[in-house]
Amino acid sequence: MTSNYAEHPAMFRNNPLGFILAVILIPAAIGILILLFWYLKCKSTRLEINENEIILEQGLLSKERTELNVSGIRTVKIKQSFFNRLFGVGTLSVYTAGDSPEIQAHGMPKPEIFRDLVKARQSDPA
Template sequence: MSDEETVFVDSPSMFRNNPIGFVVTVILCLVGVGIPILLVWYFRCRSTELTITNLRTRLHRGWLSRSITEVWHRDVRNVQLDQTFFQRILDTGRIGVSSAAQSGIEIDVSGLRGPDKIKNIIDKYRAKAD
C-alpha cells in the first residue's frame, strides 16, 4: 500500500457561503451587534476542515471539542454535490460523501470553494481504490 499524501485541504468560506448574511453581519458590526455574530461565524468556519488524501476523505470539526469523520476512498459509494443558483455563481456548494458502511451521508459540509473540483478529486481516488 502506498504512503498517504494530502491532495486537498479547505475550510468553508464565510462570504461565498452566505453573501447576504455576511453583508448584513458586517453592517451590524458598525453598531456593535454584529461583532459577536461575526466572531462565532468565523470560528465555526475556521474550525471546520475538509482534507482529501490519496486514501481517504476526512472532515474535522471543532477546536475545543473535536469531531472527526473519515471515509476511505475504497468504501465511498456516493458523492453528492448540491449548489443553488447563487452558489454556482460564487463557485461554492455542499459536498456529501457516503460509504457502504452507513445508510446516510457521513461527511456533509457546505460553503466549500470549487465543489466540482472537490468531487472530481474524490472520484479520481475512488476509481483508483477499486
Template sequence: MNDYLYKSHPSIFKSHPVGFILCVLLGFLVWGIGFVILFIWWLKVKGILLTIDNRKTILRKGIFSKQTNEVYHSDVRNIQVSQSFFQQIFDVGTLQVSSAGQSNMEISVSGIPDPEKAKKIINNQRNKNQENGNNLNSTNQSTADELQKLADLKEQGIITETEFQQQKKNILG
C-alpha cells in the same frame, strides 16, 4: 506525512454573502454587535476542515471538542454536490460523501469552495484504487497460472525438481 490533494474550510462570504454584509452593517450601525456575530461565525467556520488525500476524505469539526469522520476512497458509494444559483456564481456548495457501510451521508459540509473539484479528486482516487486492486488481482492470478503450468511440466516429467525449484524462484522473485 500526508500530501493533501484538497484542504479547505467553508467560506463565510461566498456561502452566505447577504448574511455577511448584514453582519458588517450591523457592526457599524449597532455598537459592533454585527462584528461579534461575525467573529463567532468565523470561529465556527475555522473549526470545520475538509481534507482529501490519496486514501481517504476526512471531515474535522470543532474547536474545543472535536468530531472526525473519515471515509476511505475504496469504500465510497455515493458523492453528492449541491449548489444554489448564488453558490454556483461564487463557486461554493455542499459536498456529501457516503460509504458502502452506511445508509446515510457520513461526510456532509456546506460552503466548501470548488465542491466539483473535491468530487473529481475523490472519484479519481477511487478509480485509481480500483485499478490498483484489479492490477494486483491480475498479477496474483498470472503468477498462480505460471506456477500451475510449471507444476504441470514437472508432473509430466518435462522438467526436473531442480529446474522446477529454480523456475519457481524466478517467478516469485
C-alpha cells in the same frame, strides 16, 4: 489539477447577504459578534482528501473527526443554489453504504474538484 483538497467553509461566498448584513450591524457591536462567531465556526471545520482518505474535522475546543477510505465511497453529492454556483461553493455529501451521508460539509469552496479527486482516487489502482 490539484492533487489534494484541504479547505475550510467559505464565509462571504457561502452567504453574501448574511455577511453584508453582519457588516452593516458592526456599529451596533452585534455585527462584530456575528462575524467572530461565524469566522470561528468556519475555521473550526476542515474537509480534506489525501491519498486514500477523506477526513472531516469539526470543532474548536473539542474535536470530532470522521475518516473514510476512498475505496468505500459510493456517492459524492454536491448541492448548490444559484448563488452558490455563482460564488463557487456548495454542500458536499459523501455516502458509503446507507441512505444518509457519512460526511456532510456546507459552504465548501470548489466542490467539483473534491468530487473529481474522489473519482480519480477510486479509479487509480492502489
